[in-house]
Amino acid sequence: MSKLIERIKALIPIIKGQKDLDDAYLARSADVYDLERRMRLLDVESRANARSLIFGTMMP
Template sequence: MSFIHRALSVLQRSFQTQHEIEDAYLAGSVDIYDLERRMRELDKRDAQEPFHLRHSI
């Protein structure tokens, strides 16, 4: 059982969370205006299509 637990733990760490992906996207901004544009883009996306609907079948 511990082998399965360790394997799942390693597998889980290999995938980025949505929060990490968004942080990396925001960190890639070149100036304050680009950062603000990216933040508005993420806010607009979340308002138009909530997370629980974006990943449903």
């Protein structure tokens, strides 16, 4: 059992959080206009995800 836990712990640093993924996405922008477009896309996506979470938890 301990070997399984060690393997899982070894994988955890590989898994990146959403903020790290978003930062990497923004860092790949070509210019200021592309950066602003990507920022708007991330904002819209985060709002849509939050909205679906709220409605999903309030439904019977």
